[in-house]
Amino acid sequence: MSGLATCDVCPRHCHLAPGALGACRARRNVDGAVVPEAYGRVTSLALDPVEKKPLARFHPGSYLLSVGGYGCNLACPFCQNHQISQAGEKDVAWRELSPEGLVALAEDARRRDPRVIGIAHTYNEPLVAWEYVADAARLARERGLVTVLVSNGCAELGVIDELAPLLDAANIDLKGFSPAFYEACGGAQGSLDAVRATVERLAAEPGCHLEVTTLVVPGKNDAEDEVDAIARWLAILPGDVVYHVTRYFPHWRMADVPATPVATVRRLADVARRHLAHVYVGNC
Ligand code: SF4
Secondary structure: OOOOEEOOOOOOOOEEOOOOEOOOOOOEEEOOEEEOOOOOEEOEEEEEEHHHOOOOOOOOOOEEEEEEOOOOOOOOOOOOOHHHHOOOOOOOOOEEOOHHHHHHHHHHHHHHOOOEEEEEEOOOOHHHHHHHHHHHHHHHHHOOOEEEEEEOOOOOHHHHHHHHHHOOEEEEEOOOOOHHHHHHOOOOOOHHHHHHHHHHHHHOOOOOEEEEEEEEOOOOOOOHHHHHHHHHHHHOOOOOOEEEEEEOOOOHHHOOOOOOOHHHHHHHHHHHHOOOOOEEEEOO
């Protein structure tokens, strides 16, 4: 079919007919080119403590203007933000906020409270409209504000190569260490490899502080061997990667699966500490 276009942002590589929307609901084929339709479409805006991202070792005690839009290239059945991550433009209220407008809001927030140090792109999956992150990050840096990415990390390396030098910190959500779990999270083939490549690329970026988070879901990714393998891999990366092991709570399509026992989270954190100096537990 003429006018078909393929998106090269993530491993899903959506082949889109003219006018069609990608699986993430954020990118569309317009006149034969895949464009980030969700660029600058903001659904959520809040001042969050940096520890909430979570970032444990990046300017503790500071605050970030946290911004989210809609769309995601995964569909984790336990998603805490499914109202926006699984939404398209007609499913959720949004407003246009240019990169200039976003940076101006962050500067206003910093004037009111000097603990505000920058902007976090978070809540839904920022990489599905990564161009917005990049444009805002360039402006933020000019104004002395930091940029933080909170992401599933599931993107092609070309995207991460563009973004990495613009980031001051990132928290990448590593769902688990098996392709099967990524598939259960709605990931396309190659998703785990893509996330691993993202983590490796960001770890190698000198100006980007990196933390990684795994939400431990009972019976899905709570095997000691799996966390041990993750920690071993993180330990050989450049820098001193911080790792969070966090507790799952029933939500959305997994409302029937009970919360992770606190003891399990603490035990898995101890497993990770065999290899890593900085391991934190979350939601406990
Ligand atoms: S970012 Fe991924 S899910 Fe979205 S349109 Fe591109 S290939 Fe498809």
